[in-house]
Amino acid sequence: MPSPRSGARSRTSKRIGSGSPEPLILGIDLGATKVVSGLVDARGRLVRHSGRIVHANDGPGGVIRSLVQSARACLDEESRAPVAIGVAVAAQVDPRAGTVVHAPNLGWRDVPLARRLSEELGAPVELINDARAATLAEWRFGAGRGVDDLFCLILGTGIGGSAVIGGQLPEGGAHAFGEVGHLTIEVGGRRCHCPNWGCFEAYAGGWAIAERARESVLADPTSGAELVRRAGTHETISAQTVFAAYRTGDPLAVRLVHETERYFADGVISVVNAFNPSVLLLGGGLIAGLPELVPVAESAIRARCQPPAASARVVRAGLGENAPLVGAAERARQAHVGAYSRARRSANP
Amino acid sequence: MPSPRSGARSRTSKRIGSGSPEPLILGIDLGATKVVSGLVDARGRLVRHSGRIVHANDGPGGVIRSLVQSARACLDEESRAPVAIGVAVAAQVDPRAGTVVHAPNLGWRDVPLARRLSEELGAPVELINDARAATLAEWRFGAGRGVDDLFCLILGTGIGGSAVIGGQLPEGGAHAFGEVGHLTIEVGGRRCHCPNWGCFEAYAGGWAIAERARESVLADPTSGAELVRRAGTHETISAQTVFAAYRTGDPLAVRLVHETERYFADGVISVVNAFNPSVLLLGGGLIAGLPELVPVAESAIRARCQPPAASARVVRAGLGENAPLVGAAERARQAHVGAYSRARRSANP
Numbered sequence: 244m245p246s247p248r249s250g251a252r253s254r255t256s257k258r259i260g261s262g263s264p265e266p267l268i269l270g271i272d273l274g275a276t277k278v279v280s281g282l283v284d285a286r287g288r289l290v291r292h293s294g295r296i297v298h299a300n301d302g303p304g305g306v307i308r309s310l311v312q313s314a315r316a317c318l319d320e321e322s323r324a325p326v327a328i329g330v331a332v333a334a335q336v337d338p339r340a341g342t343v344v345h346a347p348n349l350g351w352r353d354v355p356l357a358r359r360l361s362e363e364l365g366a367p368v369e370l371i372n373d374a375r376a377a378t379l380a381e382w383r384f385g386a387g388r389g390v391d392d393l394f395c396l397i398l399g400t401g402i403g404g405s406a407v408i409g410g411q412l413p414e415g416g417a418h419a420f421g422e423v424g425h426l427t428i429e430v431g432g433r434r435c436h437c438p439n440w441g442c443f444e445a446y447a448g449g450w451a452i453a454e455r456a457r458e459s460v461l462a463d464p465t466s467g468a469e470l471v472r473r474a475g476t477h478e479t480i481s482a483q484t485v486f487a488a489y490r491t492g493d494p495l496a497v498r499l500v501h502e503t504e505r506y507f508a509d510g511v512i513s514v515v516n517a518f519n520p521s522v523l524l525l526g527g528g529l530i531a532g533l534p535e536l537v538p539v540a541e542s543a544i545r546a547r548c549q550p551p552a553a554s555a556r557v558v559r560a561g562l563g564e565n566a567p568l569v570g571a572a573e574r575a576r577q578a579h580v581g582a583y584s585r586a587r588r589s590a591n592p
Numbered sequence: 593m594p595s596p597r598s599g600a601r602s603r604t605s606k607r608i609g610s611g612s613p614e615p616l617i618l619g620i621d622l623g624a625t626k627v628v629s630g631l632v633d634a635r636g637r638l639v640r641h642s643g644r645i646v647h648a649n650d651g652p653g654g655v656i657r658s659l660v661q662s663a664r665a666c667l668d669e670e671s672r673a674p675v676a677i678g679v680a681v682a683a684q685v686d687p688r689a690g691t692v693v694h695a696p697n698l699g700w701r702d703v704p705l706a707r708r709l710s711e712e713l714g715a716p717v718e719l720i721n722d723a724r725a726a727t728l729a730e731w732r733f734g735a736g737r738g739v740d741d742l743f744c745l746i747l748g749t750g751i752g753g754s755a756v757i758g759g760q761l762p763e764g765g766a767h768a769f770g771e772v773g774h775l776t777i778e779v780g781g782r783r784c785h786c787p788n789w790g791c792f793e794a795y796a797g798g799w800a801i802a803e804r805a806r807e808s809v810l811a812d813p814t815s816g817a818e819l820v821r822r823a824g825t826h827e828t829i830s831a832q833t834v835f836a837a838y839r840t841g842d843p844l845a846v847r848l849v850h851e852t853e854r855y856f857a858d859g860v861i862s863v864v865n866a867f868n869p870s871v872l873l874l875g876g877g878l879i880a881g882l883p884e885l886v887p888v889a890e891s892a893i894r895a896r897c898q899p900p901a902a903s904a905r906v907v908r909a910g911l912g913e914n915a916p917l918v919g920a921a922e923r924a925r926q927a928h929v930g931a932y933s934r935a936r937r938s939a940n941p
Contacts, residue, residue, distance in 0.1 A: 408769070415867065415868030415869070415900075415901075416741035416868050417868055417901060417903055419901050420741075420867065422865050422900075425861075425862075425865040426775060429778060430778055430795075437896075438897070439865075439897070440896075510776075512788055513776045516768075516775060516788075517771065519766055519770075547789075549786050550684070552764075553787075554766055
């Protein structure tokens, strides 16, 4: 039905499945450059979704406006309000307070996002860190279904991760459990974007692969010619440029990929020795671009982890880029639908 | 009262407190060279204890005989059997199966210790890894009391650890959660005793500090003269030799200690970034011998951890060498006294 908000209808709003289940749960994935909202059913399927570009420069007010628009575009065919809304944010969030504590890429500090969204959209809002949301989604609906001890390692521009430990999804003392991108793998090593040196991410994250490639190109422009040709300029070389050149046998790209594999193996060994997961899930853009990393992880674990930890299975994450949105919706469902059902049961025993 | 087992009375059996509480719980700490048994009260106090030297060469049969002797020496003034027995083992244990899966220092594989002890001592037996037992003890009774997100890092000959995560003491997929001694801190670095290279323990564990010292002495005998003089021979230099020479300003020892601090700081940063504890407990012989490591950890965390994790407090562990025994008893109490009380309650509602 047309709603008073139909002016906000999204160009990108889509109907993926048919119908929508009871109760209505909205998941939202807020990144540094875009926001995607989606209706998610109880089996973790994205029923309908809508995206908007966001501009961090607009500040929290502008970003929240885009977020509300994308949410309303998903809801405008519905005659009822959602029961709950979950928002995955690429940030440190405090789920209890409902605040985004620190989102470096958005430039936010202590933004009371849950309250502001709840006022706009008329439903309770749960916040969750995006890596934790992706882990929850993979655990409930994806490649980690039913595994009680799981580590989900997500390799993109940075390296994120989160864990299921004994059938729980821990938060940590300051909502930062499982930040294994900042394990030191080289004492006194490369400068990270965090205050440390030698971090896993500072060698094997997407930004670091690009940085190492650019340094190599500057040091030896002749051997770097192929990378520059592909990227257009030396400044625009990315990890994916390196992976593409590697596929054609470019010697510099081959060296960079082999070095990346070595650093990646050491990070994976640390994660598996420290967390002792039964299953290590690997996801993110780097795994999509260089799936060779999956067998690299597998053989490093078998050869070099401690005997009890060396039995961990390595599996590719299954839900792709929708995982944070689906996990955020699931978190909202856990927080509100259970209570709703319990209240109904105790009212009608 | 004298018991039929009074011949097993220990030379080292001591009465520390007066009286023993209901119910009777026995804790046992089984290491590679000695076993200590003790009666532990509900407040985690060691009421009476008894130790024996063990010889790994005697095999499981001989070691278990010493263990049973030390246990009976603790029990022989009691007119009743213990309600439960907990055993901390420096090993990978399977608590559900009641087996010691792998104890490298004892040379054991798949020893059904719980069943054998239970038959000898007439009470149910719970097994627990020694680092996990120490963490449980510090959490319930020591320096980590009441902290829901805690990492307990124990620096001795090796580096062990375990964590309390969201108010739970996780096991991991193969009972090896928290083995942070085997985080890689140097890609392609020093050979570890495990199958990996560059582990935290291979730089900052007691055996590694001694190994690094011996290498330095061999490389430059003149600068190493003081360490050799103190240790008697170059082969007997230990981490504690290095710490003692450091106190008198020996230049080689000063260099070795400063290098150790640098490696230690990187390991601590990894642990705190990965597990995000509210409190990091530091314990073990290296902390006792070089308490300067406590402020080193504190300043490394403040300066170089990620902002959310950098708020972790650093605290020295409080229970000392009794922690594994006390934690083993507590595990046995949790497993059996609660069930016993519940059974009584349901029988007498």
